[in-house]
Amino acid sequence: xxxxxxxxxxxxxxxxxxPLILLIFLGWAASVCTFFLSxxxxxxxxxxxxxxxxxxxxxxxxxxxxSTLNQFYIAMALVIxxxxxxxxxxxxxxxxxxxxxxxxxxxxxxxxxIFWTPELFQSVPFGKYLLRYSGDLQSIRTMLVNGIxxxxxxxxxVGTGIFLLIYLNPTWSLVLLVGTALIVPLVFILxxxxxxxxxxxxxxxSQLLNFVTDAFAxxxxxxxxxxxxxxxxxxxxxxxxxxxxxxxxxxxxxKRLALVSIIGxxxxxxxxxxxxxxxDSKGSPGELLAFLLVVxxxxxxxxxxxKAPNLITKGxxxxxxxxxxxxxxxxxxxxxxxxSSPKTRSLPLQ
Numbered sequence: 001x002x003x004x005x006x007x008x009x010x011x012x013x014x015x016x017x018x019p020l021i022l023l024i025f026l027g028w029a030a031s032v033c034t035f036f037l038s039x040x041x042x043x044x045x046x047x048x049x050x051x052x053x054x055x056x057x058x059x060x061x062x063x064x065x066x067s068t069l070n071q072f073y074i075a076m077a078l079v080i081x082x083x084x085x086x087x088x089x090x091x092x093x094x095x096x097x098x099x100x101x102x103x104x105x106x107x108x109x110x111x112x113x114i115f116w117t118p119e120l121f122q123s124v125p126f127g128k129y130l131l132r133y134s135g136d137l138q139s140i141r142t143m144l145v146n147g148i149x150x151x152x153x154x155x156x157x158v159g160t161g162i163f164l165l166i167y168l169n170p171t172w173s174l175v176l177l178v179g180t181a182l183i184v185p186l187v188f189i190l191x192x193x194x195x196x197x198x199x200x201x202x203x204x205x206s207q208l209l210n211f212v213t214d215a216f217a218x219x220x221x222x223x224x225x226x227x228x229x230x231x232x233x234x235x236x237x238x239x240x241x242x243x244x245x246x247x248x249x250x251x252x253x254x255k256r257l258a259l260v261s262i263i264g265x266x267x268x269x270x271x272x273x274x275x276x277x278x279x280d281s282k283g284s285p286g287e288l289l290a291f292l293l294v295v296x297x298x299x300x301x302x303x304x305x306x307k308a309p310n311l312i313t314k315g316x317x318x319x320x321x322x323x324x325x326x327x328x329x330x331x332x333x334x335x336x337x338x339x340s341s342p343k344t345r346s347l348p349l350q
Contacts, residue, residue: 027153030086136318143315151308161298264299
């Protein structure tokens, strides 16, 4: 939970509590519409086929009843339109806030760097600074939108789903919770293994891009074939290091994504297996179908929730790099009218 303590996020992102809470609520409400759309198909079976399996029992238990097909079509269309409106206002709202946060961060960083002394600015090749304005900025936006915001929203959605599952059948819910408790720690272990690899991967990429920028800046001075070949050899060495770091990262990332992809089927398998082993808990066909519909609606949200920590880690690394640049101090030398020697003072850049 490092992002909660980050000073920049607290000041420029988290302190906007009312709008952010409103956007999270809109996103949660749009997600809840997914439950309704899944469960509402039970009304169609009951009205059209008269199967009597009562897939809509969960909705009926909350006092929501549909008696004709016309009512069903109108209700489903209204829920679809409601989901459309909620998702639009939630997504445009969070995207606008993320864009404004990014633009403000760039503005403050650029202003700080412009006021640096030439000595401080030239202490590091300027090509290295360019990443703060491109790739790092995208990682920060992804952290805000798909990491923090979506993580909180999906947590509320999954919590709502767990409540519905317990309401439907506590025994089945317990089986799913146990299965989840066995899988999720594996994902977080891989997250911890991946964190230093992310740092190394970005370091190698930064070094490679910085070398390319520096080589191109000195292109006119590469007059002999020997100098050019020496630059190519250095590039190959850095490119090889960058490739190895990327491959190590992708190895763990592929394991994470593969594990996440089987969470849904594994939970459903454990549920069906528990029904076979404990026949007394099997319930009615309609209850099982309603339970599976709720689980199916929760699986994508659960996957997004598991991916969120990784996105937050990447974004925080980028944000902390920008913060370190803005914390640097520069020296301004000025000569007053009544003094013959320059005066030096330190200007904090935060």
